[in-house]
Amino acid sequence: MTIDLLFDSILALTLAWLCWRVLSAPDLFKAVVLFIAFGLLMALAWVRLNAPDIALAEAAIGAGLTGALMLDAAGQMTGRSFPYIRNPEPAEQEVDHGEP
Amino acid sequence: MSEFLIYGLAAAALFAICLHGIITRTHILRKILALNMMGSAVFLLLITIAERNQVDGVADPVPHAMVLTGIVVAVSATAFALALARRYHAQTGHTELHDEDGST
């Protein structure tokens, strides 16, 4: 019983730490990868909480699908996989407003 | 049975951290990530409640159904928000929400 509780506590703390890291990791890609890890650990917590089917959904949809969407978007927004975006830095927002 | 308290408090903490993230982070993707994790926090609380409500080893299926519904709703909203964010980024190159200043 106590080992279980210890495990639960560590899992809960890890979740909170991961959540914080997702929001503060300087690299956006890393943040998304951490987000997927967060989703998978969340699914693990739900398995512990006697909800294996919901854990399955979270792993597939919450971590997997959402993570894939996020990675794809992060790829575009950091300009790493979409070379056509000329200037991702929002430095000259007033200039590029009108004509392309 | 203090499993309930551990995960319940974890859900509370996650919700609060995510709110902080939504307020302070200006990058659209961070906001969407924070909103998603906020959803996970609520779902965690619901599943903890389901586990608390168990009778003879069967967890309360109503919160489970609510979470499943919530996950699908959350991914729908997230995917739509990402589609909007990416279009916005492709149009302007911005990664933050900028006001239009009333100009057209």
Added chain:
Amino acid sequence: MENRDPIPDSGPIVRVLSIILGVALFGILATAVLDLDVEATGLTDTVMERIGESGVDHPPTAVLLNFRAYDTWLEVAVLLLAAWGALVLRQATRLPEQPAARSPGPVLDWLVRMLIPLAIVTGVYLLWRGTDAPGGAFQAGAVIGAALLLLRLSGYRSIGLFSAAWLRGSLLAGFAGFMAIATLLFITGWTFLEYPPAWAGLIIVIVELLITWSVAVSFVALFVAARPDDSATEPVGGER
């Protein structure tokens, strides 16, 4: 290390206020959680008493597709709306075709050939299992959607699956099929979203099948439509 997203990126006053707000919120929520009873039964007994009448044995499936089918029905509409909204954003009635010239390559080809049948089998298994054990339409839909997506991203010309009519039909199948069944029964005198007891199991399986397919295609549509027009924004002379 590229650092395109300076963190933290809001002013110090906002940050301090937000931290205060966050801590206060945590305190309030923690008080609420601590105030809750540690022992309760919720609706577990209520569900378990009537599960025999639902047509399935797995409690969450019974709640999702029978006791609270209205929620699930509307939830499928939310998914449909999101996919439809993403298509509006492209001003398209169908998904763009995959650039043709991309060849999968031997390793990817082998991987895809292995993974896709595996994923589809897993999906169907999850769906079938959902009536009496963990699993169900949404999980199965996600897995099958991932398989379809993989097929698409690895350069295979998909089987005409995403023509305008197919796409529309697939997106609609779950919500409209569910609605058609419920409406037909409703017209013939049953309560709305009530299933005749003898048919409940069969109806649930049909509805789950339709939802699975819609979920799978919606996920593909959301993933593909979320990308800003790659074809339109690619430099002129690039492959279409």
Added chain:
Amino acid sequence: MSLVGIWVILIPLICGLAAFAVGGRSSRVIGLIGAGLTFLLSGLLVLHVWQSGVWIYQLGGWDVPLGISLRADGLSAFLIGMTGAVGLGISLYAVRYFEALTPGPSQDPSAALRTGSGRGEESGAGDSPEAERGGTEVWLPGASYWPLWMLLWASLNVLFLSNDIFNLYVGLELLTLASVALIILQREQAAIVAGLRYLLAAFLGSMAYLLGVALIYADAGVLDLGLLADAELTGTATQVAGGLMAVGLLLKAALFPLHFWLPAAHSSAPAPVSAALSALVVKGAFYLLIRLWFEVFESAGTVSVEQMIGGLGAVAIVVGSFQAIRQERLKLMIAYSTVAQVGYLFIMIPLAGSFGDPEASWRFEAWTGGLYHALSHGFAKASMFLAAGVLLSALGHDRVWHLAGSASRFPVIYLSFGIAGMSLMGLPPSAGFVGKWLMLRSAVESGQWWWVVILLVGGLLTAGYVAIVLSQALQHDVDEHTEPHPVPKLMTVMVFALAAMSLLLGLRAAEPLELLEIGAPFQTLMSVVED
């Protein structure tokens, strides 16, 4: 007849899906049929509640707490009736509006309606090969409008009828996604930013609401509104849940200072969408809030919180009105006016709240007054946004200072704008007057004189921005060098019809007010007499 409550949800859904499946130009016909039928069914539902009282329906034949129930009392019927009437007006207007947007060989009014940057049009051109490859299907904004609008309408009816707090969450999400998809219909850059911000804000609001639902379920073990009302919850968890749900819904209803997303979202959408958002969608969240506040959290509420919400409403009235006066674009002015008018709605909370005697009749007066104000605002604001849409498509702009002299060209439009403005100001004999009068009376009777001041000042401020528009329009120096595009008659007729409704409902208020008494959460005048 007793099943009309189901059909009022089903019919717009069926028609929306049919319009979606058919696509193209014929979606308009299906959309119109759907609008007509839904209007009729809404009327029948009102009639049914009027004659037979509160309607309750157990979905799937499962009793609560196991299943989900639908419930239509006077309040639900009142709002469904409003949605039906306003929705029909918007639909008829939209037929012509989106026809003008359809690309055709005639002159190009779409260019006048498009206020977006060149960038959007460029990528629009980039998409056209996509559409061409799809065969005969050309992408039309109108073709997407009809299914989405039908779904939006259905989700409003879902919201007004649902009696289950989790189902209401799903309904809210449905409403949000349909709204955002409609905002971005023309894909203008401004609309996409506004839609995204709205979506994120609404998502946050939903999460707060859902956390509240989780806490309530943990505390009470049921989700049905009726059972929750009977449980008379008072614990800490319930109070926290009430706070979370209230904040989430205030964000969705755009009460100051949570209104930041509203002006851009409501002003950058196409006119029929702006009208639906301001007139109806905001009321969805407002409805849910007062439903919960006065039925579930009745015993958990405190005077100080209620006064605080009323205070925010007061600030919203002042700030929103001043912002409206400052705006240079008509649609933004009308959107800020919505911020102010939402403030009025929330003054109802302290007036009908637990201040003073819980059995007092002023609570019911304030409650009906607030709702009557919501009704009048629904018609008046829809008319105003549709009027702005007419001006925008005729003149190609909506800058207030360039409307000079246009009253001679659009007399009916400005007449309607004036009538609608009168209702917003609360001048007799408009419907806005009835609402404001009831709230004023309640404020005086309960001795909360400070709300009297706010209500009166708010009326003056409203007069300010309405007067700016009208005085510009009535000037003599006509701007000669722009010949306005012809605007279909039906659009003008609908603008007038909605404004006229906001007046007529002031002349004939007895029946709607009586309707509100059915199943009201207060000691009503009728029940006092019966006792």
